[in-house]
Amino acid sequence: MFLETIPDTSGYMIAGYAISFITMGIYAASLYIRHNNLKRDLEILEALEEKTKKK
Amino acid sequence: MQTKPTALKILDVVSLILLGISTYLALFFAPTEAVMGDVQRVFYFHIGTAWVGLLGFVIAAVAGIVYLITKDMRWDRFEVAAVEVSTVFFFITIVLGSIWARPAWNTWWTWDPRLTTAAITELIYIAYFMLRQGIEDPEKRARFGAVYTLLGGLSAPLTFMVIRLFRTIHPVVIGNASAAAEGGFSMTPDMRTAFFFALFAFTVIFVDMIWHRLRLGALEEKVEQLKLNTSL
Numbered sequence: 001m002f003l004e005t006i007p008d009t010s011g012y013m014i015a016g017y018a019i020s021f022i023t024m025g026i027y028a029a030s031l032y033i034r035h036n037n038l039k040r041d042l043e044i045l046e047a048l049e050e051k052t053k054k055k
Numbered sequence: 056m057q058t059k060p061t062a063l064k065i066l067d068v069v070s071l072i073l074l075g076i077s078t079y080l081a082l083f084f085a086p087t088e089a090v091m092g093d094v095q096r097v098f099y100f101h102i103g104t105a106w107v108g109l110l111g112f113v114i115a116a117v118a119g120i121v122y123l124i125t126k127d128m129r130w131d132r133f134e135v136a137a138v139e140v141s142t143v144f145f146f147i148t149i150v151l152g153s154i155w156a157r158p159a160w161n162t163w164w165t166w167d168p169r170l171t172t173a174a175i176t177e178l179i180y181i182a183y184f185m186l187r188q189g190i191e192d193p194e195k196r197a198r199f200g201a202v203y204t205l206l207g208g209l210s211a212p213l214t215f216m217v218i219r220l221f222r223t224i225h226p227v228v229i230g231n232a233s234a235a236a237e238g239g240f241s242m243t244p245d246m247r248t249a250f251f252f253a254l255f256a257f258t259v260i261f262v263d264m265i266w267h268r269l270r271l272g273a274l275e276e277k278v279e280q281l282k283l284n285t286s287l
Binding site: 006007008009010012013015016017019020023024027028031034035038039041042045046048049052 | 078082087088089090091092093094095096097100101104140143146147150151154155157158260264267268270271274275277278281282284285
């Protein structure tokens, strides 16, 4: 028996691409957020260090 | 404060464009596979992410060796960047493989040699971050990381070769297929175009993400150093 029509597996394809983009998006966002948090920490620590130097 | 280099900004834009083109080629340009239908299209991203995933694990092992020789912390930063980015991409590889397996093999997961080695590889590198977090001394942590990635790096070539060495149901698209493989197919010229473009696009995206992660690592080190200074 031969397959006459191509099976509809588009739902799986959409799910696959959606997960790929969501995962890459979350990772890119995590890099951005962590970078911003560290920049803020650095500013605070530099200000603290300056303060202790003055004392 | 370090600003984002122009070259990195350009690489960000190029990466996004390449990702867009690769998606277009995979979804619209490549023909629909006759037996599996549209789900076969996940193959392009599956291989693209697997390529950079395994490449990153090997790069991390090399960076680990260089760190052990030079004791230069920049190599530790590079190793962490390679492992982190690769772990994300390899996670996508495994999920896409599972999604493809559902209609092709009628199951989401099976303990086939390829799937098993891929899952072990991913777990090895998730554990890498958990174990690193438990070590406070930066030098000790770097030394541990280097040895760990060196040993863990063996899992990457093993994962790649396992479908060529053992009887497995995972298809081998390039090279000789296992007699037990299910879901294999021959690529048409348009499929090859989408396939090789995806490999290229993911390589560029990988480099872009590594660069971002390296900058983050440098900042982490600076903050850690300042924290140590202020606590003294």
